[in-house]
Amino acid sequence: MTDLAATNQKVRKSWKDIDLRAVAPFVALALLLVLGAFANPNFLGIDNLLNVITRSAFIAIIAIGATFVIASGGLDLSVGSMVAFVASLMILFMNSGLIADSALMLFAAMGVAVLVGLACGLANGLVTTVGRIEPFIATLGTMGIYRGLTTWLSQGGAITVKSPEIQTLYRPAYFGAVLGVPVPIIVIAAVALIGAFILHRTRYGRHVLAVGSNEDVARYSGIPVDRVRTVTYIIQGLCVAVACLLYVPRLGSTSATTGLMWELQAITAVVVGGTALRGGVGRIWGTVCGAFILEIVGNIMLLSNFVSEYLIGAIQGAIIIIAMLVQRSLVRK
Amino acid sequence: MSPFADLPPVNAGVPLLEAVGLSKSFGPVQVLKDISLGVNAGEVHAIIGENGAGKSTLMKLLSGHLQPTHGELHIGGETVALTGPVDAERRGIVLVHQEILLAPDLTVAQNVYLGRELHKPGLVGGIVVDDRAMNAGARQAVRDLGADIDPDVVVGRLSIAQRQLIQIARVLLVPHRVVIFDEPTASLTPVETDALLKVITDIRAKGVGVFYISHRLPEVKEIADKVTVLRDGRLVASHPASELEPVDMARLMVGRDVAKLYPDRQAETGRETVLEVEDFSVPGYAQNASFKLRKGEILGFAGLVGAGRTELMEGIVGLRPGRGALRIGGKPAQFANVDASLKAGIAYLSEDRKGKGLLLTEDLRINLTLASLDRFQRGIQIDSARERAALDKAIAEFDIRASRKDMLAGQLSGGNQQKLLLAKMMMTDPGIIIIDEPTRGIDIGTKEQIYKFIAELSAQGRSIIVVSSEMQELIGICDRIVVMRGGRLVGEVAGEHMNENEIVVLATGVKSGEAA
Numbered sequence: 001m002t003d004l005a006a007t008n009q010k011v012r013k014s015w016k017d018i019d020l021r022a023v024a025p026f027v028a029l030a031l032l033l034v035l036g037a038f039a040n041p042n043f044l045g046i047d048n049l050l051n052v053i054t055r056s057a058f059i060a061i062i063a064i065g066a067t068f069v070i071a072s073g074g075l076d077l078s079v080g081s082m083v084a085f086v087a088s089l090m091i092l093f094m095n096s097g098l099i100a101d102s103a104l105m106l107f108a109a110m111g112v113a114v115l116v117g118l119a120c121g122l123a124n125g126l127v128t129t130v131g132r133i134e135p136f137i138a139t140l141g142t143m144g145i146y147r148g149l150t151t152w153l154s155q156g157g158a159i160t161v162k163s164p165e166i167q168t169l170y171r172p173a174y175f176g177a178v179l180g181v182p183v184p185i186i187v188i189a190a191v192a193l194i195g196a197f198i199l200h201r202t203r204y205g206r207h208v209l210a211v212g213s214n215e216d217v218a219r220y221s222g223i224p225v226d227r228v229r230t231v232t233y234i235i236q237g238l239c240v241a242v243a244c245l246l247y248v249p250r251l252g253s254t255s256a257t258t259g260l261m262w263e264l265q266a267i268t269a270v271v272v273g274g275t276a277l278r279g280g281v282g283r284i285w286g287t288v289c290g291a292f293i294l295e296i297v298g299n300i301m302l303l304s305n306f307v308s309e310y311l312i313g314a315i316q317g318a319i320i321i322i323a324m325l326v327q328r329s330l331v332r333k
Numbered sequence: 334m335s336p337f338a339d340l341p342p343v344n345a346g347v348p349l350l351e352a353v354g355l356s357k358s359f360g361p362v363q364v365l366k367d368i369s370l371g372v373n374a375g376e377v378h379a380i381i382g383e384n385g386a387g388k389s390t391l392m393k394l395l396s397g398h399l400q401p402t403h404g405e406l407h408i409g410g411e412t413v414a415l416t417g418p419v420d421a422e423r424r425g426i427v428l429v430h431q432e433i434l435l436a437p438d439l440t441v442a443q444n445v446y447l448g449r450e451l452h453k454p455g456l457v458g459g460i461v462v463d464d465r466a467m468n469a470g471a472r473q474a475v476r477d478l479g480a481d482i483d484p485d486v487v488v489g490r491l492s493i494a495q496r497q498l499i500q501i502a503r504v505l506l507v508p509h510r511v512v513i514f515d516e517p518t519a520s521l522t523p524v525e526t527d528a529l530l531k532v533i534t535d536i537r538a539k540g541v542g543v544f545y546i547s548h549r550l551p552e553v554k555e556i557a558d559k560v561t562v563l564r565d566g567r568l569v570a571s572h573p574a575s576e577l578e579p580v581d582m583a584r585l586m587v588g589r590d591v592a593k594l595y596p597d598r599q600a601e602t603g604r605e606t607v608l609e610v611e612d613f614s615v616p617g618y619a620q621n622a623s624f625k626l627r628k629g630e631i632l633g634f635a636g637l638v639g640a641g642r643t644e645l646m647e648g649i650v651g652l653r654p655g656r657g658a659l660r661i662g663g664k665p666a667q668f669a670n671v672d673a674s675l676k677a678g679i680a681y682l683s684e685d686r687k688g689k690g691l692l693l694t695e696d697l698r699i700n701l702t703l704a705s706l707d708r709f710q711r712g713i714q715i716d717s718a719r720e721r722a723a724l725d726k727a728i729a730e731f732d733i734r735a736s737r738k739d740m741l742a743g744q745l746s747g748g749n750q751q752k753l754l755l756a757k758m759m760m761t762d763p764g765i766i767i768i769d770e771p772t773r774g775i776d777i778g779t780k781e782q783i784y785k786f787i788a789e790l791s792a793q794g795r796s797i798i799v800v801s802s803e804m805q806e807l808i809g810i811c812d813r814i815v816v817m818r819g820g821r822l823v824g825e826v827a828g829e830h831m832n833e834n835e836i837v838v839l840a841t842g843v844k845s846g847e848a849a
Binding site: 206214222 | 670672674675681683688690692693704707713761
């Protein structure tokens, strides 16, 4: 064994040092793009690609929040219901007529969405940490609560933005573009940049990974484990709110089935992206890549005639299993 | 009953298990070079060496967990290639792992019989486990080891030492011809160690061959028939145990004379009290503890496993709920968590450095700065350049032997992990350091270094509490030793009274002659 202190030899990084698990999702994405190009010549068109990425925005943004929760060793099953709940409250607030000016009303409603998202995340965090309930069970409970409240608010029907003025004003938030780049893509990039900065560059991010890696070591190192965990759920809630800010202008309406099964898609994106479900490893860009992969698979199925698009759920299910098998075989030496 | 009655017979008069020219490489790194040794029926063959000398790798080759790069194994004179641990077990070679590998939520009996459950007789009974028979069998197996543990108890509730015994009981239930013990006594108290040595004597008497790895040289001297010393992956000596004294073994292991294990210290303890604990209780573990720690002092905490020493310390630093008065430098203090006690200048190094001390799957830098990240911030960012500089400094200062700086903490040897943990907690610049079992499972060369570090820290005016089950080590480095028994502080020894006899009397509550 060489003594580094004595020799102080510079160890050069070689290609062998690249963690294959971090690279795997991007390789998979590249392969999918090639496959897509073969399946349909229109696939690689810039319009189609922008369209696909835009559609992945909801899952990508929610999954960035989920990366924090999962990296800290938690799990949030309630995000799909939370989307429905937050978006419904946002629309109901818009319809309340409390503020006459449409622009002001829109900004206030966006603020409401963010606050409700934060509150829902805080609730999830407190139930798991203060209540000491397994995250799976705790968020299974809140998943039912948020979904049930949405059904009750909508009385089983739809909640729709009534003011045409607000709708017109709000439309560009999803359908608009800056310098040819659709707004949702800009939002994905912004959320991912901020998320990656927090997770990889700040003390809090280091704490998240430490808690997920070994809770005992974190506690013995003076890290406030419960606070770190709670904040991951709040970040998740915030990401859900941001996703809602893009969702409401798209359809202008919610119902009891809004965001159904999105929690599973978000978790799939996170895991396909290389984040360990047991915690301790978090890869924001991998997660974004995972969300793209899910959407692109669907898109290829639509554009090609190999497989019925009704099988999309089955294909996505298979993807998560294949991703885990690939990761297992790429364990770093 | 013979432990190998169910096994196929082997040739008599040749070693039960013999390695010939065994070598093992991991990638470009050769960890074992041309090792030849064997064990005969009714023989205890001790393998000693510093951490990293290749002992555990050798044991894994002998027990089929690893396959050699070169060389071969002979069982009863016949060449075999073990395909895995199951194959080895089938041939009567069993390994008692150093790490505890038990399911904490299952009972003692369920663990002992895990994977080979007994079933009730009869057609229907064939699929129903026979808990009564397994409980009886487990109780007997544990009794054979000189312990009395209820087979119904869930393993998670047992101490580490008790779990170690359960693990040994589990292995000895397999028909065996050769038993390999990988540091079985590392976490055992003297009483439990004696019981285990008696078990080994018993199985030797039945004609079983034993390979025995340990760092505790007096114990090797006591139990072994033959001693083989490994250094840097090579076999450097192999002698009958009767020809070697522990000091010779130490010299062969280290490759030089180990003149003194413990550093010279002029006890320059100040009069000033830095920590005062009064009437402090940790419910269920420690009652009404009162003691004072002075500036620059090294205070030992002795006692049997389960005496409540670790729990008392964890209560003091806020890891467990505690009641009572703490005064730091005369000012009352109370810590709700480790964050608070670190800020007050108290650092606690857990005895469980793999489970509670270090993130084994993270690299050295992440581990080093984990408890002191607020010192490595530039704005809201972590300054990784400063972290790397701190790592270079810590590697030099604490002599952490890492083959590369970006290796994972889990890839370090036990001794280097302990140095890293010490470096990590010293990053918080504590005035008071509590070290729980500072040298458990660490080789003699590294032990010497750890003692030197502790002495240096005290010379810097820091106060140190050492909790240890190794009385020799407490006597060697401490100014004063407090003894705990059954959750209470039962006495204190200092100066000429610091000897094993007085400590054992206090720790066990019986006169030394009666103590087992």
